[in-house]
Amino acid sequence: MRLVQYGIMLWMWVCISSCGGGGGGGGTVATTGSIRVVLTGLPDGALADVSLTAPGGATQPVQTTQTISNLSPGNYALAANAMMVANIQYLPQPTSQTISVVAGGHIEAVVRFQAANSLTLSLRKAMEGLDRPVYLTAPAGDSRLFIVEQGGLIRIIKNGVLLGVPFLDIQASVTSGGERGLLSMAFDPDFANTGQFYVYFTDLQGDIAIERYQVARDNADLAEIGSALRILSIKRDPAFTNHNGGLVLFGADGMLYVGTGDGGGAGDPAGHGQKLDTLLGKLLRIDVRNATVAEPYAIPPDNPFTLQAGKSPEIWAYGLRNPWRFAIDTADQLIFIADVGQHEREEVNVVTEGAAGLNYGWNITEGTRCYPNGDSCNTADQTLPVLxxxxxxxxxxxxxxxxxxxxxxxxxxxxxxxDFCRGWLKSFAYRDGVVEQITWPVENVGNIVSFGQDGQQELYVLSSKGGAIYQIVAN
Known part of the structure; x- marks a missing residue:
């Protein structure tokens, strides 16, 4: 649908730019006009977050001062958003304006950016002394923090206090150590009514397992251990213990996304990343809304390899090495996949949530570089990282x-x-490309294992040093 909408919008802009003619010369009467958008006040090289919307609704980004010509007569909306350069926020004036284009007219619209106060962040300790915390989450609007410990426990921090009784204890079902263990959890989008949540772990055979659990009816701080329903099992080569992926996450579409590693071994010796008949080295997408023992999940009909012989229909994207953590931004419907590299490159891929069947390149490429030796390779069908x-x-x-x-x-x-080794904190915004990159000068709190988000969508980092959790806060 997004591709269709984009195609329509592109056609509209082409028509805006050409259907009405250009005028000029030989007594021809001009039928179009132009707008010169002037952006002032930003540091050299900074790309603004400004957009121009045509009368028909098609929108064009405007990142630098430019003239947009061959515009059909009508009212155009210019919108400007605040943006960050380094750690300084720049505020636009005005934030919006309507520009009337007439045939033969040439209008200038000015947006002035003014530097506001600089922003600094710090990491405020929320808890310490946990046993190998690897993930943090919470149901929307909930004040509790749910902490996944690698050994097989899910703990609750309630009103700033770590509860003594775990929310869930599946230590007896988990193989833990190195890259294995209980690795993440996800609450059902309708958790308030269903009380269901999902966990991702390596089981006693070392295979990847996804299970569903139910919250106890009489205690919201306790899960029913007997409610376990195995949703998905993925066999692994017992010779390798690494590259298990580790995240389950619901998208805006209500589907469950699963990020799996390539199954381990340097360089993906089995070539799982590029094989479409295995679930390893993939981003999977399944429908668990009506899960039963007989049918634990369904295949969404719009999955790219549904009903294709020899291809696993659960696959949404492939060519991944070890997507330990990915993110789905439901506000902008974007998926951010951070894929851990082999010897040279670490990468972030950003695509629209509806972009199906993409190949992220591993083990043909590591980042944008051909693997293993940087030699030439065919990247024609690959989606290359944005960073x-x-x-x-x-x-x-x-x-x-x-x-x-x-x-x-x-x-x-x-x-x-x-980065796990360096412990720095960085951020960027994504607008058809990476912009507003910032390295935040925060205290080094040790190896950052994972990020987390609470019920109010504030962010946390989890450190292996002292089993500590820190909230990202503004000073």
């Missing part, structure tokens, strides 16, 4: 989340991420 960095800046990307909280409004829509 990458080499191992001079880190060793293993820790994918994060898009900020949608209310306490730091200047960072709305910014994606945060880190």
């Amino acid at each position: 990458e960095y080499d191992h001079g800046q880190g060793c293993s990307i820790t994918g994060g989340l898009v900020y949608r909280g209310s306490k730091i409004p200047a960072l709305q829509g910014h994606y945060f991420y880190s």
Whole structure:
């Protein structure tokens, strides 16, 4: 649907630009006009977040001062949003204006950006002393924090206090250590009514397992251990224990997305990343809304490989090495996939949530570089990362989340991420490309294992140092 809409919008702009003729010369009467959009006040090289919307609804980004010509007569809406450069927010004036284009007219519209106060962040400790915390989440609007511990427990922090009785204890079902263990959880989008949630772990055979559980009827701080329903099992080669992926997450479409690793071994020796008959090295998408023992999940009919012989219908995207953490920003319907690299490159891929069947390249490419030796390779059918960095800046990307909280409004829509080895904190915004990149000078709190989001959409980082959790806050 988004591709169809884009095609319609593109046609509208082509028509706006050409259908009415250009005028000029030989006594021809001009039938179109133009708008010169002037952007002032931003540092050199900064790309603005401004858009021009035509009378028919088609929208065009305007990132620098430019003239937009061959516009059909009518009222055009120019909208400007605040943006970050380094750690300084720039506020536009005006934020919106209507521009009337007449045949033969040439209008100038000015947007002036003014620097506001600089923004600094810090990491405020919320809890310490946890046992290998690897994930944090909460149902929407809930004040509790649910902490996933790698060994097989889910703990609750309630009113700032760690409850003594775990929310869920599946230690007896989990193989833990290294990259294995209880790795994440996801609450049903209708959790308030269903009381259901899903967990991702490596089972006693070392295979990947997704299970559904139910909250106890008489205690909202306790799950019913006997309610377990196995949703999905993925066999792995027992010779390898790494590259298990590790995240389950619901999209805006209500489907459950699952990020799996390539099954381990340097360089993906079995070639799982590019094979479409295996669930390893993939982003999966399944429908669990009516899960039963007999049919634990259904295949969404719009999955790209549904009913294709020899291809696993659960696959939504492929060519991934170890997508330990990905994020779905339901506000902008974007998927951010941070894929851990092999020897040289760490990467972030950003696509629309509806983009199906994409190939992210592994093990043909590592980032944008051909693997293994940088030699030439065919990348024609690949979706290349929007951001990458080499191992001079880190060793293993820790994918994060898009900020949608209310306490730091200047960072709305910014994606945060880190590196396990270096522990730095970085962010960027995505507008048809990576913009507003910022490295935040925060205290190094050790190896950042994961990010988390509470019920109010504020962000946290989880550190392996002292089993600590920190909230990202503005100073």
